[in-house]
Amino acid sequence: MASRQQSRPATAVAARYGPVALVTGASDGIGRACAERLAAAGFALVLVARRQAELDSLADRLRARHGIVCHVLAADLGTSAGISATCEAAASHDIGLFVAAAGFGTAGPFLANDIETELAMIDVNCRAVVALTHALAAQMRGRAGRRSAIVLLSSLVGFQGVPRAANYAATKGFIQVLAEGLRLELAGDGIDVLAVAPGPVKSGFAARAGMTMGLADTPDAVARGIVASLGHAGTVRPGWLAKGLEFALMPLPRRGRTLILQQVMAGMTR
Numbered sequence: 001m002a003s004r005q006q007s008r009p010a011t012a013v014a015a016r017y018g019p020v021a022l023v024t025g026a027s028d029g030i031g032r033a034c035a036e037r038l039a040a041a042g043f044a045l046v047l048v049a050r051r052q053a054e055l056d057s058l059a060d061r062l063r064a065r066h067g068i069v070c071h072v073l074a075a076d077l078g079t080s081a082g083i084s085a086t087c088e089a090a091a092s093h094d095i096g097l098f099v100a101a102a103g104f105g106t107a108g109p110f111l112a113n114d115i116e117t118e119l120a121m122i123d124v125n126c127r128a129v130v131a132l133t134h135a136l137a138a139q140m141r142g143r144a145g146r147r148s149a150i151v152l153l154s155s156l157v158g159f160q161g162v163p164r165a166a167n168y169a170a171t172k173g174f175i176q177v178l179a180e181g182l183r184l185e186l187a188g189d190g191i192d193v194l195a196v197a198p199g200p201v202k203s204g205f206a207a208r209a210g211m212t213m214g215l216a217d218t219p220d221a222v223a224r225g226i227v228a229s230l231g232h233a234g235t236v237r238p239g240w241l242a243k244g245l246e247f248a249l250m251p252l253p254r255r256g257r258t259l260i261l262q263q264v265m266a267g268m269t270r
């Protein structure tokens with residue numbers, strides 16, 4: 001976890017990983033907050049999500065406020081075409097930082113959920129992240145002597161099974177394990193891999209998942225935690241709530257955490 005003393009100012013992050021950051025899921029929530037922080041730090045940006053209008057208005061705002069270059073790409077990362085379009089867009093820029101924030105969750109009894117949505121979630125949360133990480137890491141490896149970074153969004157729910165969000169939690173466990181492995185594997189290529197495991201965050205996520213959220217961290221707290229941790233942490237749990245939940249849950253055995261989260265999810269799902 002990043003400590004205050006270790007954390008790097010945002011402008012130093014831009015100097016280390018610039019000139020260009022690619023952010024998926026930039027039309028809302030955590031991805032949008034990351035885009036805002038990175039623009040303020042001086043990164044040029046490539047912003048990806050499905051909703052063109054949201055991306056365009058964010059890009060206009062960031063160009064006006066920070067004088068940065070900002071490209072947008074409307075792409076559905078649940079499809080091979082959307083993944084290919086994103087890889088093509090990435091190939092024409094010197095990307096030093098990739099933030100994979102596109103994703104969504106489902107909640108409620110597994111057997112009541114639409115199986116096509118469950119499978120689409122695996123496509124967006126896992127398949128697209130693996131494909132883009134593969135393409136971006138290969139591209140970053142060629143950045144002659146300069147460091148790069150990849151930020152993957154796992155979750156607090158990814159550290160154990162979670163009844164009523166079993167498949168979503170499994171996609172996040174996949175990402176956490178992927179990031180932990182790649183962190184060591186890609187270190188020699190000058191690529192810093194960071195797993196980000198937030199607790200509940202107030203964004204578009206809960207409405208899309210059909211959940212209610214009480215206490216929650218803000219997307220900007222997550223973005224701030226990411227920027228502060230890049231380059232020296234393997235996993236960050238950004239925000240006060242995520243840290244509190246880590247303190248309360250992580251000492252428990254895995255089965256105990258699952259039982260507690262069963263109660264929590266029962267209260268958060270319809």
Ligand SMILES: NC(=O)c1ccc[n+]([C@@H]2O[C@H](COP(=O)([O-])OP(=O)(O)OC[C@H]3O[C@@H](n4cnc5c(N)ncnc54)[C@H](OP(=O)(O)O)[C@@H]3O)[C@@H](O)[C@H]2O)c1
Pocket residue numbers: 024025026027028029030031048049050051052054075076077078082101102103104105124153154155156197198199200201202203204205206208
């Ligand atoms: N919010 C939480 O409580 C929480 C906690 C832990 C981890 N996370 C993780 O953090 C990440 C970001 O979540 P968030 O809270 O920022 O959610 P959000 O506000 O709903 O934003 C999700 C973003 O992903 C994009 N997206 C979704 N499906 C897509 C697709 N098929 N193709 C391209 N882009 C797609 C959305 O854009 P479009 O709709 O425009 O495509 C949006 O920009 C997710 O991976 C989530 O699992 C969230």
